[in-house]
Amino acid sequence: MSAPPTVLTVAGSDSGGGAGIQADLKTMLALGVHGMSVITAVTAQNSLGVQGAWELPVDAVRAQYRSVVDDIGVQAVKTGMLASAELVEAVAELLGGTDAPAVVDPVGISKHGDALLAASALDSVRTKLLPVATVATPNLDEVAQLTGVRVDAEDDFRRAAAAVLSYGPKWVLIKGGHLPGDAGRAGGNQAVDLLTDGSEEHWLRAPRHDNRHTHGTGCTLASAIASGLAKGQSVPEAVAAAKEYVTGAIAAGFALGGGIGPVDHGWRFRAGA
Ligand SMILES: Nc1ncnc2c1ncn2[C@@H]1O[C@H](COP(=O)(O)OP(=O)(O)O)[C@@H](O)[C@H]1O
Ligand SMILES: Cc1ncc(COP(=O)(O)OP(=O)(O)O)c(N)n1
Numbered sequence: 673m674s675a676p677p678t679v680l681t682v683a684g685s686d687s688g689g690g691a692g693i694q695a696d697l698k699t700m701l702a703l704g705v706h707g708m709s710v711i712t713a714v715t716a717q718n719s720l721g722v723q724g725a726w727e728l729p730v731d732a733v734r735a736q737y738r739s740v741v742d743d744i745g746v747q748a749v750k751t752g753m754l755a756s757a758e759l760v761e762a763v764a765e766l767l768g769g770t771d772a773p774a775v776v777d778p779v780g781i782s783k784h785g786d787a788l789l790a791a792s793a794l795d796s797v798r799t800k801l802l803p804v805a806t807v808a809t810p811n812l813d814e815v816a817q818l819t820g821v822r823v824d825a826e827d828d829f830r831r832a833a834a835a836v837l838s839y840g841p842k843w844v845l846i847k848g849g850h851l852p853g854d855a856g857r858a859g860g861n862q863a864v865d866l867l868t869d870g871s872e873e874h875w876l877r878a879p880r881h882d883n884r885h886t887h888g889t890g891c892t893l894a895s896a897i898a899s900g901l902a903k904g905q906s907v908p909e910a911v912a913a914a915k916e917y918v919t920g921a922i923a924a925g926f927a928l929g930g931g932i933g934p935v936d937h938g939w940r941f942r943a944g945a
Contacts, residue, residue, distance in 0.1 A: 677902035678706045680740055681895060682763055683752030684713035684725070684788065690934030691888035692752060698937035699895040703917065705902050708744065710736040713755045719887065719929030722786035727755045730762045737766050747902035750775045750894050757793040764800035773901045776805035776841065777894035780814045783887060783932060794818060803840030807907055809894045810836060812850045823851070829866040843869045843907050849889055863919070867911050874908050878919040885925030885933035892935055893918045
């Protein structure tokens, strides 16, 4: 039997299983690739927020990465929580030396407002990590943090994308999940994202689900994109397929704990598809 494509996530652990490494590996399984992990940090986290976070030593991160890449090999890499400037710089250097597409989710703050990246690491994200990204997937808070561009409506997406692209990723996906309604347009109810490389432009629109159980949406989307790239899809194809997967997972999100529950990574299995 031939082996499935391999995808590596470089991210933090979410003990509650909704985001981070756990969301990434569940997404990869659901999308038919072999998921592998480099753990950068451990969080004590649940549906109510992040109660604690501990970074791993940079040598431990480098060693995990080398173990996977040097023996098994990777068809795509996804990065998430990197916690500190030291880890951001080490991971950027590793990605730069790896011949595989990299999906960079520049995780800054969790949905509950907990910082997952030190403020002192922002400059390393701009100057070291974004330049080695095949696709960067910031949410609107991360766009503001990294570029100073505030997005209040769909009209602002192009300016946000240009600002992120100026740091060097090949493509940027501006995620509009944090905008209410139809990206600021009256009368609509869509979750709108913009994918662009500065010349091609792809607007992704899907029904916005009135569902508070959206913990892990960004991790899930980025891992799904990496899975598609590993399977040989182009960036626009991988992003379109990932958007469809995350939209279904949000629609099926469920209540666990007393706060924001997870999306359902197994929604396609449960739907029998
Ligand atoms: N309530 C929702 N209904 C449908 N899609 C959503 C909803 N919230 C977010 N999305 C989509 O989920 C993906 C992740 O976006 P977002 O939640 O902004 O990322 P993050 O988790 O990094 O903050 C995007 O494609 C966004 O449009
Ligand atoms: C360990 C860890 N990594 C990343 C996140 C952020 O995940 P995200 O998909 O952006 O979802 P929310 O936390 O915003 O719901 C995290 N929480 N923990």
